[in-house]
């Protein structure tokens with residue numbers, strides 16, 4: 145049965161995973177808050193990423209598929225950077241989308257999110273009728289019956305041979321621009337008139353210092369990557385890293401998205417987990433392949449069914465001007481049509497674009513070459529730092545600009561994918577054996593916000609104390625645990641199932657007799673009896689089995 149996004153969003157609110165930001169004031173579009181359980185879940189996602197990338201990385205070992213062993217270090221850089229960073233990187237000029245507004249209902253759309261279905265004169269290609277609908281990677285609704293009826297009517301009335309074609313809104317606007325009084329592309333929501341497309345920079349502006357003005361304008365970073373590039377020299381000079389090596393960080397990024405949507409999938413404030421991997425140019429394609437495959441595997445290792453994931457190579461015309469290869473890890477989020485996927489992470493081969501931009505100035509492509517963009521006086525349009533960001537290889541005695549492979553993931557999109565994947569509805573017998581519907585979040589145990597719940601079966605002297613003692617032992621061992629002694633045991637199990645707790649431990653009458661408790665497994669519902677003194681060790685062993 146397809147999963148319902150409404151139910152997932154409702155569960156997230158009900159159980160304290162994710163709330164609308166500024167909820168009591170009606171919210172702030174494109175911003176979300178994580179509740180107590182969501183905070184733990186997202187922290188576990190971040191930790192799983194940071195641990196595999198940095199903390200547990202073994203620089204003496206050659207991982208399968210890698211050309212050699214390599215080093216990895218972490219950094220943490222500021223959200224606000226010198227505005228020159230964004231000029232040299234190209235974000236200042238290029239990081240924008242085109243948008244149109246509806247003059248009637250005031251809705252705002254990204255031009256590339258609107259598709260047109262057009263009836264054209266078969267001989268002249270002149271448009272005869274046009275209907276619009278929302279077509280973006282997240283949601284493809286297609287034409288409504290009424291829209292198709294209008295197109296059919298216009299075709300019939302036109303009388304001459306026609307063809308019907310689907311094209312993006314901007315292509316239609318270009319085509320219509322060459323005609324006298326063409327059919328107007330209308331708002332997909334209300335059929336109102338649309339404005340001409342306007343450019344819209346996605347970077348949030350702010351003022352640094354007391355005086356407002358061009359000089360004090362700064363930007364909230366739209367990606368964490370530039371923090372790694374501008375610190376490349378600092379890291380090489382201050383640590384013992386040698387090529388190949390990666391610099392990674394997790395941090396907030398901000399994009400003034402025109403149409404934030406689909407819960408935390410596209411928001412205006414989000415968190416990225418990015419790594420810049422610096423290597424010799426001639427080895428870069430091997431490293432690209434290595435990171436592409438390794439990053440895909442990370443998601444399936446953490447419980448995402450590989451049937452719901454794809455690794456999609458970008459087509460030639462999708463590639464950014466600097467990229468020689470990009471692949472996206474994509475997930476079939478429940479808000480997408482069957483067979484469609486949304487980006488979780490992009491792995492890009494960025495060549496030497498970034499380090500060169502920060503040395504020389506903003507680069508543009510001329511034929512096969514990247515060259516510094518010039519202004520009307522022949523001067524660099526945006527200068528770089530002028531600092532030497534080349535790398536000297538003391539083995540080969542060569543100096544060169546390293547190439548970069550960048551796996552760029554979103555912590556929120558990953559959290560959303562793990563939530564959607566975990567959401568399960570099944571039927572299980574209750575205490576009396578009759579089948580009951582249950583909602584269970586089947587989180588990978590490493591990601592589950594709470595790992596163990598301790599329940600004294602009834603409020604009885606001895607049972608409560610033993611339960612509380614066990615709960616404290618688990619906490620002291622660093623195992624995120626909870627304790628609940630009220631309500632029917634079946635109800636307590638269901639509450640924990642709904643938040644994805646993998647193990648429930650019940651202290652009952654037998655505990656007082658022989659010192660054993662039951663450990664119930666969330667997914668298999670199997671119960672085993674374990675001596676109370678062995679519980680911490682048993683839970684620890686179970687969790688260790690899931691280590692990635």
Ligand SMILES: Nc1ncnc2c1ncn2[C@@H]1O[C@H](COP(=O)(O)OP(=O)(O)OP(=O)(O)O)[C@@H](O)[C@H]1O
Nearest residue numbers: 401409410411414416487488489490552553554557
């Ligand atoms: N607005 C956003 N909200 C939440 N996560 C985001 C957003 N934009 C980017 N990300 C996350 O950061 C990762 C790396 O950013 P990147 O610049 O490659 O995204 P992008 O290709 O611009 O994404 P999209 O095409 O969906 O806008 C993305 O794969 C995604 O997980």
